[in-house]
Amino acid sequence: LRAMAGRRKLGDADEWLQGFENPFSQCSYPPEDLALEAFSSYVQKKAKGVLSEENKRVEPFATSLLDGIDMRETIRNWHEGKLYVQELRKGLGGVGSVVIVFDEDRERYPWEMTWLGENDEEGDMALFATHPLQQIVGPGICRAEYGGSLLSYPPGRMSEVWTDEAFEAARSPAERLLMAGVDYCEHKLVAYLAKKPPRQELKSWAGRYGKKIVYIPIGQFSPDTLKKLRVFHVLFGKEKREIARDYIW
Structure with missing residues (x-):
């Protein structure tokens, strides 16, 4: 055991805002990436179980x-x-994309972003969330909350989801994530975790591309687990990862 260190004190405004002017320096906090990846792996297994039961x-x-x-x-x-x-029906296929929709409130979650995985263990991600600048918690370190996220595997393939005209038929950010999940899925199955199932039109659209959307009610998962997963941090510069643990709790 060790003594608890005191929480870092606020510096001046210039220090805390460093790096914000460069959007291309944005990156995630790896421990939170690992938690979301682990949860997505669990959702993948659950989706295959649901489909096996259905078939x-x-x-x-x-x-x-x-x-x-x-x-x-x-x-x-x-x-x-x-x-x-x-x-049991054979050859169900793997799950290539996982879409998680926590909340579809457009006004509360206006920030939209696409990130590429940094290594083979990470998927590419698209997300909508609260704006990071609403909660600045350290120098170049912001806290945000997911409205929804998409993880697609393998990494390094995803283009900018939020301006892609291929997904213009989407009626909401959640539907845009789902359409992107289908489009970038290299397997047969797309897991969709949300409060309500997707429209039949989207299921049919996915079917035309040989994909199947597997809906899992988000209420089947622990509220405490979901609450922890929803919170993430945006760092402005990879060098901030070395000090982020002093500001993230």
Whole structure:
């Protein structure tokens, strides 16, 4: 254990605003990237589980166990004295994009940004959020809150999502993220975590490109976990990563 250090005190305005004039110097705080990437990996697995459940066929046992006994259906129909077996659809494919929509309020989350992953472990990201300059917490360090985010893998492929005319049919920032998620997805599945499912028109549009949107209600996840994930920091210059931990809590 070690003694708790005192919180950094505010410097003068010039020090705290250094780097803000150069938008190309913006970068993220790696520990927060790791947390979001880990959560996205969990969502990918959950999306495949949801789709597997939707696409399995269950029937009373006759001559073959197929892909195994379906315990849930067997117990549900225990009074029949029958075993129920399941047949799982093969070749569902992987999840290439994860879209998370926390809140669709346009006025509260006006800041729109596209970031490229810095290494093979990170996905490219597009997001809409509160404006970082509303919460300056350190020299060249700002705090913001996601309204929504898109992570797409592998990195290094995403163009500017927010000005791309290919997504002009989107009715909201959340729909633009979803359309971009479909467009940049190199696998068959796009996970969509939100309060409400996407419009049928978007599902059909994705289907024309051989993609499937897997909707997962965001209410299935812990509110505490989501609250922590929503907060992130924008640093103006990679050198700020060395001091960011003194201002981020």
